[in-house]
Amino acid sequence: MPVNIVAFCCNWCSYAGADLAGTSRLAYPSQVKIIRVPCSCRVDEAFVLRAFIRGADGVIVCGCHLGDCHYMTGNHHTKQRMEALFGLLEFMGMERERLRLEWISASEGAKFADTMAGFTAQVEKLGKNERYAGKCFEAADAETTNTEATDTETADVEAMDVEATDAETADTETTNTKAAEDI
């Protein structure tokens, strides 16, 4: 089973770097899922933890080089925060190799592809994330799935549940609305 990598890329440098890698036809592993953030300092600890809960095997945070941040000091904060968070996760038994902080500028398409290939290989060596993945926030997941279900699926469910009373349907709707609010 291939490993899942989540890459948080800042809008101004790393995401543009990924774009350059694409336009330059540089291949990088397809299991890298890029999430664009306005600045790398937008990545808070809950993003990283949630990525692991939802099945990521490695998380890489990419930003502009120090001193090049579009918002002047954003990536200095990223550096301080992510080092603290990675240290704490390592302290709690997560392999440090699953976490990385990397600076990639908009002109470094090749570096982006290399970094992603290297990081994926590194995580593949460790295999799937067994320790820190699993059934966590189950209720939240169930609610999310509920909301994400398409209209057709909902209709199917209702058709199957012939005896569903109006009151029950109303209940489901309330849950859906609540789940939507949660998100």
Add this chain to the structure above:
Amino acid sequence: MSNDTVLKMRTRAREMLASGEVTQVLAWEAGEFPNYPAPAFFKDENACGRILYDRFCTANLSKFMIEASRNEGKTLVFLRPCDAYSLTQLIKENQVNREKAYIIGVGCEGCVTVYEGEECGLLESCLVCIKTDYPIYDELIGTENNPRTATTGTERFEGVTRVEETDASARYGFWQTQLSRCIRCNACRNICPTCHCKVCMLDKESLTNPPNPLENKFFHVIRAYHQNGRCTDCGQCARVCPQGIPLQLLNRKLIKAYKPVEVQP
């Protein structure tokens, strides 16, 4: 704690309330159980006789000052050195108005843990105490016969180092054992002086299901991480934990590795 100190505290509280300099006094009084004093507000000078201070007064009063400083008038508060550090942090974060607090530093002999009403040794945070001075005070009572000496500051990281020296799977096993006991009572969060957000991300409804070990770990990662650079190592989180989880290890790990943000010009 000498009886003299407690009498002085009561006298000062009475004087201050009578003169109208303060509208309330924040101190400890006898709690529901023996040797388990609780924090209390005193607004009546006749009630000041109930003020208590001994080695069982483990509660950190600084967090109550957030609420107190929103009230009208000044509050007289008794603080030990470690509580005074917490209050300094709260003043820095604009949670407590310094103008509304009259701080009396009281001498500290270290607090003791209580098991079934009996004394059983110093608190872990007092054994490796590094704070014997008062960063902030208006007046001091009973500090002249303070028998405590601060440790050098390396002792408190010994536990962290011991865990750090083991390999990843051993560390994982250690925290799995410790944190699977967590019942998510949120006591560690509620007691923490620097946990003062009005809306907390850990209050999410979907999180209050029967706790599981993974969720517990991430709960404690977030809890500790939010104190990064702000924790004053007062040890209240570990003290209040009903399951005896060494929560201070996480905070101390962050304190040990803390680097301030370096912004290059």
